[in-house]
Amino acid sequence: MSWKRDRPEHPRGYHHGNLKEELVRAALGLIGEKGPNGFTFAEAARLAGVSPAAPYRHFRDRDELLADVAARGFQAFEATLVRAWDQGRPDPETAFHRLGRAYLAFAHDEPAYYSAMFEAGVSLDASPELRASADRAFAGLRQAAEALIAGLPQNKRPPALMMALHIWAMSHGIAALFGRADGGRRPLPMSAAELLEAGMLIYLQGLGIGPETASPPAG
Amino acid sequence: MSWKRDRPEHPRGYHHGNLKEELVRAALGLIGEKGPNGFTFAEAARLAGVSPAAPYRHFRDRDELLADVAARGFQAFEATLVRAWDQGRPDPETAFHRLGRAYLAFAHDEPAYYSAMFEAGVSLDASPELRASADRAFAGLRQAAEALIAGLPQNKRPPALMMALHIWAMSHGIAALFGRADGGRRPLPMSAAELLEAGMLIYLQGLGIGPETASPPAG
């Protein structure tokens, strides 16, 4: 067959060229197309052009591949969040809303990653890397929460961890319930990004973080 | 065999006694144990004591059974929410927090229903009953939002639909991320119910609904 040789641009390949990477990419494509359940080990092998048994040289079983995809997803997710947060520039509130949009954009533009991370039923204990990358992604949210809290007087500061959990929960809730492009779910009067931005504005207002700290504009 | 006859209390049974109900119950048990993916048509048939082909007399395919489970789940969900809301008695805020606890309790105590409803990838278009029961459940949330809004001056009222979506998103986010009993996910410094209650208090505070309209709950 010729497909063994038509990847000469990968110098480190043994037989196939790095099959592991290609399997991950195939898995991403399949999950994105047909959901995390429609993803099939055999079909990923087929897409990579190898026999159905070949993937087992790189992943113990199907779940391990999914866990690997999820871990890579959390890494890309963290990078996206960190880039959007940009150390809170120019000011924490602007950066925070940018962070929210980036969250939803990731869920929307990388449905395969997001599915593997949150909807495929992969336990975070599946691998240490998975747990670590998920923790790093959450730490990004927590940093943003801390920066926002810093503007409050000390006796009014909520716990940063709790605030990060609230942010994550509302973001994930909106992404999971309304963030998908396909028409399977409920039509909205506004975009998911607008919905999240409005929700976060109200939430921050409740904490005393906002355009008018304690007196909403009466007129 | 005796299992054909040991359901004499069901007068309408043909051969088995109402197999359809038993299949739904078996599916609920399996989904609760092994997640929506671990659920198997053949195993549900085995639990009901019939051959693997028998379920196809009652459900076109596996997805239709899942959609049926989801629809029943939404019905039970709506009943739970309506009971918890109790027409906003004794006052809307008390009833609202009771509603939030009921939401999480449902997700926690009926993981099979909740999985089928939100995590199994069942499209709401799978059946008209599913869409209708999901709409009725959401209407319950929306009613609560409207009752809470009613206490605000007219020029400060947010759209009730948006508010209901926020409530749903945060509730679902907390349930999906932190509401499960099994140890696969992240340990929390507080219970999911407390987390949701705190988040909703802050959110309502941001809308101007709360014990003291302009001072956050510092105590």
Add this chain to the structure above:
DNA sequence: GCCGCCATGTTAGCGCTCCTTACATGAGCT
């Protein structure tokens, strides 16, 4: 009260997937 119909169940089987075991091959080290 008997009979035929049709809903409900059965067995048999196809094609697929997950995963294992045994075998083949070729890259890189010595």
Add this chain to the structure above:
DNA sequence: AGCTCATGTAAGGAGCGCTAACATGGCGGC
């Protein structure tokens, strides 16, 4: 050059979704 081991293939068992053809028995029509 030759050895070795990682990386691939081939073959097969068990299980599942689903279909087709066949069996059974409850119910309505006569």
